[in-house]
Amino acid sequence: MRLYEYRVSMTLNWDIGMSQTLVLNASYEPLNITTWRRAIILMLKGKAESLEEDFSHNIHFNKKLPTVIRLFYYVKIPYREVTLSRKNILLRDNNSCQYCNYKGKDLSIDHVIPRSRGGVDIWENVTTACLRCNVQKGNRTPEEANMPLIIKPYKPLSNLNFEATKQIHSGKHEDWKKYVIGLAA
Ligand SMILES: [Zn+2]
Secondary structure (H helix, E strand, O other), X not given: OOHHHHHHHHHHOHHHOOOEEEEEOOOOOEEEEEEHHHHHHHHXXXXXXXXXXXXXXXXXXXXXXXXXXXXXXXXXXXXXXXXOOHHHHHHHOOOEOOOOOOEOOOEEEEEOOOHHHOOOOOHHHEEEEEHHHHHHHOOOOHHHHOOOOOOOOOOOOOHHHHHHXXXXXXXXXXXXXXHOOOOOO
């Protein structure tokens, strides 16, 4: 496929200009999120392959818009922890109460093992709860209160996982799901 043919059809598809592509490392781990234009350039340069495509968008004849690509070479990424903050806890939990699935305002942070009983501020011990559930649970563990958690609290792997999770939850990138580890349903 010659480059100029892509250019012509890319300009015709201006409506998909905002579409994003998930880039996987050679090891299949998510690496970053880029524009589909950059993704195509990487593919044209022989640096990446397409793993998932959006069949509703034809870029050129039988070429579809890549939504997930994988690099042929390995990029070393320094490990960065995701900050434990209210905003990030809500994001991890898809802005919904992990006891009753309520989505909306009035969400609070619940300590799974209450602080008064030795529960600490770590990712694995904090969860999103609506005020009603938080009050109902009170000073008890989920087992004692008979309030099972929808998703067991976990430590997010990376900032990228976070961003990808957000996009998947927004409904834009269902096909990214199988490549993002530790994703809340
Ligand atoms: Zn609730």
